[in-house]
């Protein structure tokens with residue numbers, strides 16, 4: 001039989017990715033006795049860094065945005081020794097390489113771009129206006145706007161079809177994982193805003209430094225790595241009151257309604273070595 005909350009823990013958190021680490025940290029802060037189990041040999045889940053032949057190599061391309069509220073709330077940014085990227089993008093086109101930087105931080109680059117003849121004045125103006133509004137507008141106002149598709153929002157903002165195809169479509173399809181620009185315009189504006197207001201960067205020691213810092217904030221004994229995969233409970237054995245509730249109340253991460261499972265518990269983690 002596996003370890004259970006009855007072994008001295010009120011709650012088990014399965015998986016030490018960013019979500020599990022944050023959850024365990026909140027539960028510890030709420031005074032609960034927490035066990036965080038991770039099947040892998042280290043924390044981070046999809047946010048991991050390996051050292052290969054002296055190189056620091058992240059798994060997948062990750063960037064760290066300092067403007068995310070959870071980042072500001074949970075992490076000591078100075079301790080990550082962040083290394084910023086130049087705020088902009090390189091677009092490879094059949095006319096050559098197009099370097100587009102954040103006009104709110106590097107207005108001179110925009111003037112140089114105009115001189116190159118690659119970007120029409122109307123697109124540069126629309127780019128500056130879109131970015132200026134994004135930096136100044138409070139998020140609450142962005143969320144309150146009527147919604148539509150990103151494609152329509154870009155046309156309404158005055159961008160030419162050519163600029164949308166050359167820059168926005170390839171760039172945003174990498175962000176939204178869809179290339180028809182059907183994503184909510186509101187979401188696009190919020191993402192654009194967070195990119196402009198924050199700094200996109202990477203920690204000196206790779207993206208894995210982020211979950212490692214979160215893990216270092218947990219009290220000793222909470223985290224167990226290389227744990228045999230925890231078993232999810234059959235749904236029927238878990239009382240409805242212990243399951244996550246759907247609806248707006250799930251927005252809160254405050255574990256004030258968390259209650260230990262009854263005996264027998266709703267979950268179990270196999271004992272080490274089993």
Ligand SMILES: Cc1cc2nc3c(=O)[nH]c(=O)nc-3n(C[C@H](O)[C@H](O)[C@H](O)COP(=O)(O)OP(=O)(O)OC[C@H]3O[C@@H](n4cnc5c(N)ncnc54)[C@H](O)[C@@H]3O)c2cc1C
Nearest residue numbers: 015016017018019020038039045046060061062063229230
């Ligand atoms: C290539 C790539 C690039 C990305 N780039 C960015 C980026 O630039 N910026 C950004 O903000 N986000 C980015 N993301 C998204 C971000 O990485 C994920 O949203 C985030 O890591 C998800 O965290 P998580 O804790 O929810 O899940 P995961 O990271 O998947 O963690 C889940 C953990 O649970 C463990 N686990 C699962 N089942 C069990 C079990 N039964 N028992 C024990 N342990 C278990 C797993 O081993 C894992 O460690 C990117 C993702 C990928 C894949």
